[in-house]
Amino acid sequence: MASISKASEPEVASDKQARRERATAILKAIEARDDIRFAVGSSEAGFSHTWIVRAHRGSYYVGVKGLAGYLKISVHPPKDSWSRYVGRLALTTEFINSRLDLGMSPSSRVFTKWDIPVPPAKGAHAPLAVIFPTDHLYQNKPNGKRNKPLLLFSPAPKGHAVEVWFFHSVESIASLEPKLAKFGLPVLRNDLADGASVSVVVRQHRFDPQLLPTEEAVTRGRMQWLESEPRPPVGTRWEQLSGLFWNKPKNGETLWMVDVGGITMNVGA
Numbered sequence: 001m002a003s004i005s006k007a008s009e010p011e012v013a014s015d016k017q018a019r020r021e022r023a024t025a026i027l028k029a030i031e032a033r034d035d036i037r038f039a040v041g042s043s044e045a046g047f048s049h050t051w052i053v054r055a056h057r058g059s060y061y062v063g064v065k066g067l068a069g070y071l072k073i074s075v076h077p078p079k080d081s082w083s084r085y086v087g088r089l090a091l092t093t094e095f096i097n098s099r100l101d102l103g104m105s106p107s108s109r110v111f112t113k114w115d116i117p118v119p120p121a122k123g124a125h126a127p128l129a130v131i132f133p134t135d136h137l138y139q140n141k142p143n144g145k146r147n148k149p150l151l152l153f154s155p156a157p158k159g160h161a162v163e164v165w166f167f168h169s170v171e172s173i174a175s176l177e178p179k180l181a182k183f184g185l186p187v188l189r190n191d192l193a194d195g196a197s198v199s200v201v202v203r204q205h206r207f208d209p210q211l212l213p214t215e216e217a218v219t220r221g222r223m224q225w226l227e228s229e230p231r232p233p234v235g236t237r238w239e240q241l242s243g244l245f246w247n248k249p250k251n252g253e254t255l256w257m258v259d260v261g262g263i264t265m266n267v268g269a
Contacts (some may be wrong), residue, residue, distance in 0.1 A: 036188060036200070037065070038151040039142045040162045040259075045155040046137030048259050049242065051130060051164075058194035062128060062166070064244065064259075065142075070095045071244075073255065075116060075127050075168070077194045085116040085168075087127050087255060089246065115251040116168065119196040124169035124176060129256045133161040133207040138240065138261025151187065153202055161207035167199040211258055212245055239264045 035054040041047030050065040058077035075087050091109040116127045134155045144150030156162050165184065169176055173189055176199065180186045184203030191197045241263040249255045 036151065036190070037142075037144065037148060038153065038164065038200075039139075040132040040153045040155055040164075041137050041139070041141070042155055043141070045134055046261070047139045047141050048132045048137055048261075049139055050142040050150065051259075053166075053190070053198075053200070055190050055192055055198070058192050058196070060166075060190065060192065060198055062130070073128060073257070075166075075198075077192075077196070085118060086113065087116050087249075088113045089255060112246070112248050112255065114249045114253065114255070117252055119168045119170045122171055122175075123179065124167035124171065124199065126165050126167050126254050128166040129254055130164045131161050131207070131211070131256055131258045132156075132164070133258065133260070134158055135207070136260040136262055139242065156204040156207075159207060160204055163203050163205050165201045165203070167201055168196060169199065170196050173197070173199075211256075212260065237264070241265055 035052055037050055037052055039048050039050045052063055052065055054061045058079075060075055062073040063071060071089070071091055073087070073089050075085065077085055089111045090113075091111075093109065096109050117125045119125065132153075132155070135158060137155060142150055142152065144152075153162050153164075163184070167180060177186050177189075180199055180201050184201040186199055186201050188200040189197055190200075240261070242261045243263050244257055244259060246255060246257045
C-alpha cells in the first residue's frame with residue numbers, strides 16, 4: 001500500500017519495515033505491467049472509483065474502471081494527421097456504436113481536445129490531474145488481485161483532496177525526481193516508446209468547492225448519461241450518484257478531472 005499521509009499512531013520498527021517491503025513489492029509488480037490501477041480512500045472516509053492508466057507505444061490512456069470502455073483521457077505524440085502532442089477526453093467509438101439511442105456520432109464523441117507542449121528536456125509539463133476530494137468519497141472498497149495490483153492512496157483530511165498529477169518529460173529520472181519531490185510524492189514513472197516518460201506524482205491540497213457545479217447547474221447543464229439503462233424521466237430525483245467533472249483546457253494547459261460521489265440530481269429536460 002502506498003500512502004501519502006502520516007500514520008496517526010507511532011509504529012514499531014518491524015511494522016514500518018513490513019509496510020515498506022509490502023509497498024516495494026506492490027510498486028515492482030505495478031511497474032512490470034503496462035497498466036496501473038489506483039484509488040483513494042479508507043474505511044473511515046470512503047473510497048473513490050478505481051482508475052486505470054495504460055501506456056501503448058508513445059501514447060498513454062487514463063480512465064475509470066467500469067467506464068474505461070466508455071470514456072477515456074488520452075495523450076498522443078505527433079503522428080500522421082497531427083504534428084503536435086495532443087490530449088483528448090472522449091467517448092470510445094465502441095461505446096458510441098453500441099449506444100445509438102444517445103444520438104451521438106463518432107465526430108461528436110470528443111468532449112475536449114487540446115494541444116500539449118513537447119515534453120521538455122528539463123523539467124516537466126502536466127497534461128492531466130485527477131482530484132479526489134475527501135468529502136465526496138462514496139464508493140465501495142476497491143480490491144486488488146495478484147495479477148491486477150492496486151495502489152491505494154490514503155485520503156486527505158476533511159476539506160482537502162488527494163491530487164494525482166501526470167507529468168510529461170524527457171529528463172532523466174535521476175535529475176527530474178528531486179524536482180517533482182518538491183511538488184508532491186513521485187510514485188511511479190512509465191517510459192513511453194517515443195523516448196518521453198510519464199511520472200505519477202501525488203499530493204494533498206485544500207479542495208476548492210468552486211471546482212464543482214451547484215445542484216442547479218448539474219440539473220440544467222449538459223450531462224452525458226453513461227449507464228446501460230435508459231436515462232431516467234424528466235423530474236426524477238436521483239441520489240447517491242457518481243460523476244466526473246472537468247474543465248476545458250486551452251492549448252498548453254492542464255486538464256483536471258474531479259472524481260465525485262454522493263451526487264443528488266433532479267433530472268431536467
